[in-house]
Amino acid sequence: MRRGAIIRMTGLGIVIAILVTLVAVLIPWLPTSASEEMDRIEFVYWFATVICIAVFALVMAVLLYSVMAFRSPPEDESDGPPIHGNTNLEVAWTVVPAILVIAIGVISAFVMSKNGEAGPNPLNVKVFAQQFAWRFVYPDDNEVKSGELVLPVNRSAKFEMESADVIHSFWIPAMGQKQDLVPGIKTRIIVTPTRTGVFSLVCTELCGVGHATMRATVRVVSQEDFVAWVKERSDGGGGGGVSGDKAAALFADAGCGGCHAFTPAGTTGEIGPNLDDLVAAAQKAGQDPADYVREAIVDPGKVIAPGYQDGVMPPSYGETLSPAEIDSLVAYLTGAK
Numbered sequence: 001m002r003r004g005a006i007i008r009m010t011g012l013g014i015v016i017a018i019l020v021t022l023v024a025v026l027i028p029w030l031p032t033s034a035s036e037e038m039d040r041i042e043f044v045y046w047f048a049t050v051i052c053i054a055v056f057a058l059v060m061a062v063l064l065y066s067v068m069a070f071r072s073p074p075e076d077e078s079d080g081p082p083i084h085g086n087t088n089l090e091v092a093w094t095v096v097p098a099i100l101v102i103a104i105g106v107i108s109a110f111v112m113s114k115n116g117e118a119g120p121n122p123l124n125v126k127v128f129a130q131q132f133a134w135r136f137v138y139p140d141d142n143e144v145k146s147g148e149l150v151l152p153v154n155r156s157a158k159f160e161m162e163s164a165d166v167i168h169s170f171w172i173p174a175m176g177q178k179q180d181l182v183p184g185i186k187t188r189i190i191v192t193p194t195r196t197g198v199f200s201l202v203c204t205e206l207c208g209v210g211h212a213t214m215r216a217t218v219r220v221v222s223q224e225d226f227v228a229w230v231k232e233r234s235d236g237g238g239g240g241g242v243s244g245d246k247a248a249a250l251f252a253d254a255g256c257g258g259c260h261a262f263t264p265a266g267t268t269g270e271i272g273p274n275l276d277d278l279v280a281a282a283q284k285a286g287q288d289p290a291d292y293v294r295e296a297i298v299d300p301g302k303v304i305a306p307g308y309q310d311g312v313m314p315p316s317y318g319e320t321l322s323p324a325e326i327d328s329l330v331a332y333l334t335g336a337k
């Protein structure tokens with residue numbers, strides 16, 4: 001091949017590589033990493049991206065050069081010269097991509113296995129998902145329950161996850177790891193936060209009308225703050241007391257607030273009816289307010305609030321909440337103290 005052609009193609013390739021690199025580097029495609037697992041995932045991402053940029057630049061340089069250099073003059077209807085295979089070229093374009101793809105595969109497998117290791121002293125957290133809320137239980141820390149995910153920094157958290165209804169998916173974008181929750185089986189995932197702060201956990205599997213609201217706050221705190229939080233959460237026994245504060249926390253933890261507006265709880269959910277005037281609604285239905293509300297929670301399909309659909313409010317609260325918890329919610333919602 002002529003030297004001039006090689007120089008021109010190389011120049012084109014360098015220009016293309018620089019442009020594409022700018023697009024890759026200047027646009028913040030990924031959130032700033034907040035976990036060890038995400039650091040490794042980012043490594044795989046950049047490894048694959050560098051290879052892609054090199055291959056793209058090579059192919060585009062040859063293509064653009066050929067389009068310009070071998071363009072046929074107008075009116076030229078003759079055939080091009082007959083070309084036979086070029087064995088060296090064919091071996092190169094088979095072997096080089098094979099090596100690159102295998103390298104990406106090997107590195108991914110390595111990172112996946114590393115990201116599945118929990119370290120010596122993981123924090124165990126049970127995750128319960130249901131349309132459209134997350135609940136967390138800390139089995140080794142006084143069985144503390146929470147609707148907010150609180151994690152100590154620099155310690156692996158090992159999540160054991162269950163879904164009460166349909167497939168959901170656990171994802172904290174800044175922490176990289178993602179795992180489905182499938183009804184009937186327990187799935188696991190490990191996350192090791194590397195910096196304190198507030199992040200969000202989102203459901204990333206379309207799971208029904210409230211899917212977009214199925215989020216939870218993730219708060220990563222120092223080890224001391226975590227111990228203090230567990231202590232504060234355990235004081236008072238966690239047995240589903242009937243105090244207003246507990247009921248308010250339960251209303252949030254059980255996901256009610258994601259679907260219902262209720263002024264005392266400060267929630268604004270719009271998937272279900274506003275719960276501010278339940279006493280009036282019960283009177284209209286000619287029922288005792290406490291019975292009316294209890295029935296609405298335990299057996300939501302029995303009477304459907306006008307203008308709303310059956311099958312949206314989860315029918316499982318009668319099983320997932322304890323009788324004491326249901327009592328406290330009923331008292332909270334009817335304004336009885």
Ligand SMILES: [Cu+2]
Pocket residue numbers: 130131132167168169203204205206207211214
């Ligand atoms: Cu979901």
